[in-house]
Amino acid sequence: MQCIRARSLTKSYGGAGRPAVDGIDLSVGAGSVFGFLGPNGAGKSTTIKMLTTLIRPDSGDLSVFGIDALRFPLEVRRRIGVVLQQASYEPTLTVSGALEKYGMMWDVPAAERRRRAGRLLEEFDLSEIRGKRNDDLSMGQRRRVQVAREFMHDMDLLFLDEPTVGMDPAARRALLDSLRRRAKSGLTIFYTTHVLAEAEYICDEIAIIKGGRTVAAGSPESLKSRFGSGREVRIRVPSRDGRIPALLGGVDGCSVSVDAGTEIRVRPSGSNEALLRVLRVLGSHGIEIDNLSAAPANLEETFLRVVEEEPGAPGR
Amino acid sequence: MHPVARLVNRNLTISLNPGFLVWQVVFPLIYVFVAGFAYSSLIDRVPFGGRDLAYPAYLATGMIGFNIMNSTLVSGVIIWNDRRNGMFEQIMSGPFTRTHYILASVLTQGIVGLASAGLIAGLGLAAYYDQAEPGLEAIPLVVFAAVTGSLLFGSTASIISTRLKTSEGFNVMINTVFLFFAFVSTAFYPAAGAPEPLATAFYLNPLTYLVDVVRAGMLGGGLTDLVLAEMAALAVLAAGLFALATRLLTRLDF
Ligand SMILES: Nc1ncnc2c1ncn2[C@@H]1O[C@H](COP(=O)(O)OP(=O)(O)OP(=O)(O)O)[C@@H](O)[C@H]1O
């Protein structure tokens, strides 16, 4: 079942000019963790604001839970949780006071509010600072309160726009694990981050956008195998050999760089056959190989490649 | 609970902090009891409605109007703080509409306005009770003043909150508005006796209308033509500014 279905969403700020979001299609399955990646200014937050009905797209269609979100935004908002990129907090309230007040705003009954607040203070390691005013918190603490607060109410879909910014490694890991747990019990999560290891850790599906357009989409595995094949292979030879640059310069299908020492870097541009040709050339000239290594494809590398190579919107 | 009631609950919780209470209750009472009696040696009697009033009674009733303005300007600032602290966007991404938000902010201002009018009327009683001549119309008049005053000044603060972008600009604007409203008015001193351009300026200020209405109710000035005109002006200004504030808030972008 589809939880979010967006067709050709577009949004320009200030009317004219280059659109911040330029015809994005999205389809997010219920119960999945959907990673939404892209460089700074790609249009991620703008898209999230449209999906959460904070701003209206200039054009396009959007349905969330099968509800037409442009016509019935309140119906959608009643069932979603939103942690925006921008910090939000009640400066004069204490940490536990802020959680409870937020629960009240969502009409959670008083006894249930206290129970949830207590549990979330534990889960997000906030018990020690429960009596501190939000004004006096560190940036990472404030972010933890903001994320924890969102779990005061029930929801079917949660948007998180770079939730882990400012969090320490333990807090990050705790959040990711708790998101995984919640996703297992049916929550759909729409997740944005620049830390690709996070996306790799929790996302089932990923879309990479650039210049307001989708440039790649699929499961992390499929993206890695699609874009990670051209990864660099490093060949180490026992001693420096002046012939190597000339010998390998003529091999088709890859780019080769030889450093001043003994390392040759081969970057096949298509299939891995070019690598075989390199090895054959080296062998036929009696050049021995000490070591051969390929960095495993990771999402970060894939991301960098996609963002580097795919055009996105013109002029970006 | 209705969404508007939940937002009012939240607005009251975040604004009722010790600083707010000192500003809303302690300062006005210091004015009433310290300034009121200290100035009595300089200002003996104040002419009002065909009789002479003791200055403390004149000032105390002026402070009721002043406090309505003061407290609702402050509660109008909630919108500014919500924008600055990210809470406006957060609330708007939750189970609320802009209409809920606007109604809640008006109601909060109205409640704060009524409460502070009541507080100063009650706690300042000692300063004016021997001069008070509350007729039947006293309570409706003070309630009318509190409601229209809250709308008017609350909307003014909301308009400033939605138009300005920097904290400096916002603070300068709020303070200028506050100073003009507070001191170019009849809250502290009568217009009669002030030099001419100033005396006219007093009557270009809605706080003057507000305190005149309060005094008409509390001190038995009666519903003169002037007071009736002032009530009409208050109602029109409140409605107009509220409409403008709502319009601006509805269009506010994220
Ligand atoms: N309120 C605004 N007014 C004008 N332009 C805006 C506004 N918000 C965003 N933009 C522009 O829209 C584009 C997309 O911004 P957006 O915030 O959606 O990017 P993002 O992908 O979330 O970036 P980041 O990773 O930095 O958070 C950018 O070029 C940005 O300058």
Ligand SMILES: [Mg+2]
């Ligand atoms: Mg962003």
